[in-house]
Amino acid sequence: MNSGNLLRASIVLLACGVAAAQERAQTAEAKLSHLADRFVDQQLAYDPTLSYTTGLPTTDNSRFADRTPRALAALDEQQRHDLRELHGINVHGLSSNARATYANLREQLEANLQLRVCRTELWNVNHFDGWQSSFAEVAERQPVSSAEDRRQALQRWAGLPRYIQVEIANLKLGLAQGYSAPQSVVRRVIQQMDDMATADPEKSPFFSPAQRSGDSAFQASFRQLIQEQINSALRAYRDYLQVEYLPKAREGVAISDLPNGTACYQAFLRANTTLARTPREVFDLGQKTVNANVLDVQKIGERQFHSSDLAAILAAIKSKPAEHFQSREDMLAFSRDFLERTKHKTGASLISQMPKQDVVIRSLSSFEESAGVGSRFQQEPNPARPAVYLINLSNWKTQTRAEAEIVTVHETTPGHYLQKALAQELQPPTKLSKLVDYAAYTEGWARYAEAMGEEAGIYDTEDAAIMRRLWPARGMVVDPGLHAFHWTRQQAIDYIVASGRFTAEEANDYVDRIAVMPGQLTSYDSGGLEIKRLREEAKTRLGSSFDLRRFNKALLEEGVVPLSELRVHVEAWMAAEEPVNRVTAQTDSRSH
Secondary structure: OOHHHHHHHHHHHHHHHHHHHHHHHHHHHHHHHHHHHHHHHHHHHHOOOHHHHHOOOOOOOOOOOOOOHHHHHHHHHHHHHHHHHHHOOOOOOOOHHHHHHHHHHHHHHHHHHHHHHHOHHHHOOOOOOOHHHHHHHHHHHOOOOOHHHHHHHHHHHHOHHHHHHHHHHHHHHHHHOOOOOEHHHHHHHHHHHHHHOOOOHHHOOOOHHHHOOOOHHHHHHHHHHHHHHHHHHHHHHHHHHHHHHHHHOEOOOOHHHOOOHHHHHHHHHHHHHOOOOOHHHHHHHHHHHHHHHHHHHHHHHHHHHOOOOHHHHHHHHHOOHHHEOOOHHHHHHHHHHHHHHHHHHHHHHOOOOOOOOOEEEEEOOHHHHOOOOOOEEEOOOOOOOOEEEEEOOOOOOOOEHHHHHHHHHHHOOOOHHHHHHHHHHHOOOOHHHHHOOOHHHHHHHHHHHHHHHHHOOOOOOOHHHHHHHHOOOHHHHHHHHHHOOOOOHHHHHHHHHOOOOOOHHHHHHHHHHHHHOOOHHHHHHHHHHHHHHHHHHHHHHHHHHOOHHHHHHHHHOOOOOOHHHHHHHHHHHHHHHOHHHHHHHHHHHHHO
């Protein structure tokens, strides 16, 4: 065979090899897509209420999740089977979108299964994001427009007493096996039950379906359901907690006091950070970051107040009459006005496109506020309706305007609202991308957004530069401090108060938040520090061609992903953005 024939044969073989590799990748992607969709369908079949926060379609609005041991065991087995199938997929050659799907599905399955060591259903007394709070949101979203919708609504809410009976049975089983919630948390939930089981059904947090319906017969039936069945079940749950559970609940808050507590806390850290860090590694990084932030505050304090003493700096800020609100209404009006200004400044300098969806601010429900639940962002999957920042106004007397600005930036724009609303527009429109939600990414972005708020001149006062630096990374210290290293409650309160952002009463609330959401408070700066590192790397690598708007879009365009996948995606973006590559891409574009 002459050299020409050899060359042609080699080209043919190479083309065949490329075609075979592409076919294998396409087959792998098809399997992955099928597996991911099946996983989402399983989750929706188990808990149809997931539809309301994700926008995933469901025709079943008639029931809550089944929390019996048998149903939970079946769900575990489904996920173990899914993970085995996922491990059998060849990831070589996957497209970037498929790679993100694989990373999300693997993280979701592995984290969920690792968390089963915690047996959380056996100590599920939770004032912060327990079933009572999530069901209040379900009530607000329950469909009631058709006769069938209303029939299903009555069926679902008639099942709430049964749901509560299962919760009580699980708690009894937990006590028998050495599991319990902290007494301080139990007392908060007892107070919530008192507030929720109101004598007037129309004041119930579950009355929304009837309130939104024009069907008088349905309204009467729903009112009767709350008065005769739901309120009775809430009082029975309260009485069980008060009489039987509270005396046997644990006095401390450390999750390490529970069976398999060490492994459980490690699983919570992984689920919240998407990283394989030990409690000690998280704690040490947190302390290092806090110390650096305090040094920055001291430098700013010298310039503004001629003092580097942290207590003196905070006192100088807190003593300004102009920094304080006159009423709850004043704080709400200020936050709403500030939000409108943040939208303009964010669009002007931080992102190339603002979300089409809007965001509004509403006050937190009274039963959550009285239990010490903090302000939070509530996502709205329907882009035609606004997302909501639920603001806790109970601290209007102590919170400064600078602090209110920081929280508004964190919860709205350029924080949670911007990230989540843009994700709905930019991310691949898969079922899985709508379902997953990793705190390390979402809270990490919001922490990064707080810093960008300063860069973009969003904050009205210079005090925000100080207050913004005093709290970050303290969660990385106090969370493992309580759960892994047995800090006392007072030790944790003192550490939180030292940030200047919280009173002793608010710090006490935070301790109970940490108790029921182990590891969650470490997610903010685990993610924020990683995003900061990526930005520094991009600025170094791209030099004068670095564009902040383009970088931020790269951070957001995959939607919510584990931090490892975020790094892979941003590194690929950096490679494409390097000056020589951008020139080549532009030349190729013009030539075509």
